[in-house]
Amino acid sequence: MTVAHEHPSEGTDRTRLVPALAAATARLASAGVASPRVDAELLVAHVLGVGRGRLLLIDTVRADELRRFEDLVERRAARVPLQHLLGTAAFRHLELEVGDGVFVPRPETELLAGWGVEHTAPGATVVDLCSGSGAIALSVAQEARPALVVAVERSPRALAFLRRNASAVRVVEADVTDPDILPDLRGQVDVVLCNPPYVPDGTAVPPEVADHDPAEAVFGGADGLDVIRPVIRLAAELLRAGGVVGIEHDDVHGAEVPELLRADGRFTAVTAHNDLTGRPRYATAQRV
Template identity: 75%
Template sequence: MTFDDYAVDPDSEDSSRPPVRTRLSEAIAAAVADLSAAGVASPRVDAELLAAHVLELPRGRLLLVDGIRAGELHRFRTLVAERARRIPLQHLLGTAAFRHVELSVGDGVFVPRPETELLAGWGIERTEPGATVVDLCSGSGAIAISVADESRAARVVAVERSPVALGYLRRNAAAFPAVEVVEGDVTDPSLLYELRGAVDVLLCNPPYVPEGTPVPPEVADHDPAEAVFGGADGLTVIREVVLRAAGLLKPGGVVGIEHDDVHGSAVPELLRADGRFAEVAAHADLAGRPRYTTARRT
């Protein structure tokens, strides 16, 4: 069963007769089949989230809904067809969930991933009241905004260079007075020069995928390449982040850098080789893959 079995005229409902309804469970089952055939990694989750979006209710309440009206079914089918073309789910919803916040996302800004929540959580746990926190390569602002939302940091500086991403970042940060958006490039040695030696926590989810690495269509066709690929070995930007961290952190300040799962040894070694960091530690994601590295400024 696919959506071809549910050819419904969205304009068929009128006030002169009862609205046409399809069982919601059947519509979702058809969507799951179509998304599975298209190679979507989480077809049921995506189908249910799209249905909840159309019906304007939480996903957990779908079980309480029996039928879906013709107009709603038409909108649902349209969204499912777009998702089957591997348009990111978050673009269709208009937002991405990250820890306790909803972020505005779309073409031109990197969609934050669940694994980055681990790095953000590590940083939040180490952010003392009144601290100064820097989020480099901020993108949509996921890390910076989560720190502002969940800590009592006095200042959270979110740095991004992409004009398109900056638009999303400013929109997302508008409700968080502690977040200061800075247009800047992490490869610039003078970046945030006024904060040299004054930062308590520095976090970064940089572009780190080695060039030439196969990526899903959602990434290849919709995430900006400059936010995904980090040079031939994936470490081009990370090398600069290590230098910026060494200059910006105060003695005892901490840094956390997300990286590709092939960099489980390389990034810790970069921090050790710099000579200005101690307590270098590698951290795995929930799947057990190397995901981020942390250290303390000596």
């Protein structure tokens, strides 16, 4: 990526921002990045230490700023996730620290988190299974008034990010497929939420996912349900009567996950939910 430089009379090497952004956008588009203009703007705003909305007020960038921007653009063109380059991921009202070893939270998961917030009464106990960066757990802790939020994660690398992000929640290192975890909370939980690994093995995924998201946080076995099945059983054990569960799933699981909830026999009010694109995205139910 190259842009023309200006050399003002004071001798400071500066470059106009508009053509620099245009060149970055073209580079990212040629690399197959889905949102090249937005990514370019976020990257230069990061370099300049300003909000994206303030870019309209900036006419030129210094030579060192341009070099840093061009380096980030090349890394993004190599399909390093934008959030890894920025060091944070936006999620609802949060900025979460992310990087290699932790799943980058996706916008569609904000819907499940929002459902969790809506169903968390003051003083409630909430458990977030497969917590990763802590996106769901922290959203509920910040936006509702629970007495306790417990974030469960097994990956040591993900736990490092979770602990840095999750000062407002209780972090538990455990495998959600272990039926014996959280013995002190059996029958005491009001809301269970989970964004598990659910992509069926062998499914083609973008380079950002294949090369940077941990596979154990993405793929869920041959049919994508290897973690969801034990999570449903665990949720039934954790929830009090009348408590609720919400589980995100792949868009191919729109019928399977609600059916698994019904087949367990301990849930009622099983409901399928679509995301904003109309694709099946999560299922909810209430403990009998």
